[in-house]
Amino acid sequence: MTELGIPALRSGTEDVPTTDLKQTGKDFTSDQEVRWCPGCGDYAVLKAVQSFLPDLGLRRENIVFVSGIGCSSRFPYYLDTYGMHSIHGRAPTIATGIATAREDLSVWVVTGDGDALSIGGNHLIHTLRRNVNMTILLFNNRIYGLTKGQYSPTSETGKVTKSTPMGSLDHPFNPVSLALGAEATFVARTIDSDRKHLTGVLAAAAAHRGTSLVEIYQNCPIFNDGAFDAIKNPDTKADALIPLVHGEPVTFGARDDEGRGDKALVRDEQTGGVKIVATADVDASDIVVHDAHNDDPTMAFAISRLTDAGYLNTSPIGIFRQVERSTYDDAAREQVAVAKNGDAADRAARLTALIGGGDTWTVL
Amino acid sequence: MTHTAKQVKQLDRVIIRFAGDSGDGMQLTGDRFTQETAAFGNDLVTLPNFPAEIRAPQGTLPGVSSFQVHFADHDILTAGDAPDVLVAMNPAALRANLGDLPKGATIIVDTHDFTARNLTKAGYSENPLDGDTLAEYALHTVDLTGMTVEAVKEFGLSRKDASRAKNMFALGLLSWMYGRPTESTHAFLAKRFAKVPDIRDANIAAFKAGWNFGETTETFIVRYEIKPAPMAPGTYRNITGNLALSYGLIAGGVQSGLSVFLGSYPITPASDILHELSKHKGFGVTTFQAEDEIAGVGAAIGASFAGQLGVTSTSGPGVALKSEAVGLAVMTELPLIVVDVQRGGPSTGLPTKTEQADLLQAMFGRNGEAPVPIVAPQSPGDCFDAAVEAVRIAITYRTPVMILSDGYLANGSEPWRIPILDELPAIDPHFATEKNYGSGDGAEFWPYLRDDATLARPWAIPGTPGLEHRIGGLEKGDGHGNISYDPANHDFMVRTRQAKVDRIADSLPPLEVDDPDGEAKVLVLGWGSTYGPIGAGVRRVRKAGYRVAQAHLRHLNPFPNDLGDILRRYDKVLVPEMNLGQLSLLLRGKYLVDVVGYNEVRGLPLKAAVLADVIGGLVAEAEGIEVDLTTKESSDD
């Protein structure tokens, strides 16, 4: 059982060689100077990842980070593993090739809201449905940082930016809802500034076999400062964050002695979804008990809908869903293995037989 | 079986075109006739031609599908300009193809579908079989469908199913007429319809009935004999370009010891490469049908980074979508094969027709200075060698390589001498395993420290301890490979990437020029699938007694080192292409030689007779003589 209440299934890193050498965060730190703006949320995530990676106990050379384009996509340069900083939106495709080619690699994708949900939206949903064994860290700052401040597919409607002086017109994506709709097998949300929660989610994501999508709320102090203030401010966050723990009733707000919050989630008969009520007003048995392993994603989706589409005053965090489903890369390798099995002869001899097959004739 | 006395006539070559509705099975009929012809030992070239729609409205001109096969007792180069024989299964097939027939050609028509309704659909106001509009042809009207239904009635099929065997009746008739061996078709039908015995037996019965009809009827009094063609010793099979290309990619994997990873999105006319490779997982081939063209190439790049041979197959529209990713492969200097089976463009263009108009896209269709080597096959069988060569270049030089095939090569076929694997080049991926910069404790791995001879960078794959490194699309510092915005470094790296591609030319053999007595003043230079028609055009001109030289480019980027000298040796250089002059533009730009283009974009192969005239005109100009190409001998294309 991990801290977040998720029992480990077949591990995502099962075929990756491990090491007995003691590793520290420093071993995973490259010699490149980190170049994000001061105060950027990316620093906290980088530090968390660097200090988390040794926990996996994997050989460093068997870890690969792939990124797209955007501020967060510089991530691989700062980690002393194998890495590729690729092109805008396409990191999941490259990671799919890597993960399918090699079962002995731990594959990570670092992407942002523009990279993953706008230009790369198609690849994201298809990677999720295929369930290729990789962990996708989606840094959601709800803005385009690298191109200097245009609205993104997660920005709230009406956002005034350089490209939308009269306010943006688009309705935003909720990345967790989108991932659940795409039949993702692991969907979680965490926050750049909560190292403990972030690390717990990372551990569960790495342990999951299949595509793990981790949305990380990440503050961009330059172009979208304060986007997450309500969920980070010590005075408001208890009422803003709805923590999800597998097997536990979902409550939040001011906690009583038993740790139960004064607000709770119950089923909403009217909408078929869930709603927030005062804990005191309902029977304890009516409170939704979080079940991340439910094969049916309906409840997880309903919970994801509690996220504000506008300014973020309410947001569930934690692991929404973790279910077991065969992975694309395992299945693809299995087909190759099965096909190879029948053919004992060496490849050259078999190739000679193949190209010499069909109707042939010989000229002397 | 009783033989009516039939006349036997010797021919040196025949061009037959089977034409019918796209639901009539003409591709299958043509393919079987081709296999029989290959087994007989004639040289042959085929030209399938079919609509982009799966089933265009029945009986209409757009719905006509045809298959042309040219076979001979000598070595031939093209599918032939004009058919000697047309088999037309309905009025639309007759109408759509009549214009291509020379006077005196034989036409065999299935009369069954010549109803008022079908005639109208095909745009005929009167039945062309009545009256004398076809008087200039040797017309044979036969109720193929009616006889087929009669021949298969014992199997109790519905009338519709029974009449569907008419293509086999037609095949049987033509097989008789040209003395084709029939065993392979029997075996084929038995296997293809093994699960539906009635249909299997009906098709075999129709095929035999067609043969017997030829033998007994008074309608056909002549049989033809085309002797086997002398061919170089070896074992042969008939092969299409897409199949040969697929085999070449597998061979590239075997020769390099790498697993092939194909990332691809279905697109005409390249999909058969995806289909074929997906059958050969036993060779360690992984095929990934991606969500789009970009994901196909992205996954291939990922596989290459991980140490496999990344391949992506597509046609022109797909190349357009992949271009940013190909640029990434240029920058990261990873091996990658991009197969472009060209079709008519721009945009969706003519999906099932052939064209060579992606050369400049392959050459320049990326942002920045992004040189990509280009190789082109010249015939269906040659697609095998072109693929192996592309793999050699990609792995040796750590670079994406573009293979420019086209729709004609992809679906056309020819006898192919099965290569001996020992004769293929060994390809060494030469993975990096050691640090390569500095020594002792300070030793480092520099991913952009190059090989002196090839300028290739080391290929260190994940899992190799101590060689952890990051690559990407941002400009790399020379040697160490860290991000660099330094102006001088960028200038150096741009030039180095170009120099690396240019250096491939040092590994190429001299360009072969076919100039029999070395006296020709005109050179015809081509690339890709125009090899056949150009060769045939050149033969016609030579046969008429004139001199002309021919050369054909396998490598479009870089060009062979001696190409400039060769171009300058001739007074006139003719460059025929199925585009508006793309190779011409490159040659003029690079060598300042005023080449003459001959350009057609009709979605069809160039015609030998037309090229012969163009060449003749240039010879006349260059040598200041009159050129008369009429010869009494039959032509050899």
Ligand code: SF4
């Ligand atoms: S622009 Fe925003 S997201 Fe980008 S580095 Fe600066 S603070 Fe971070």
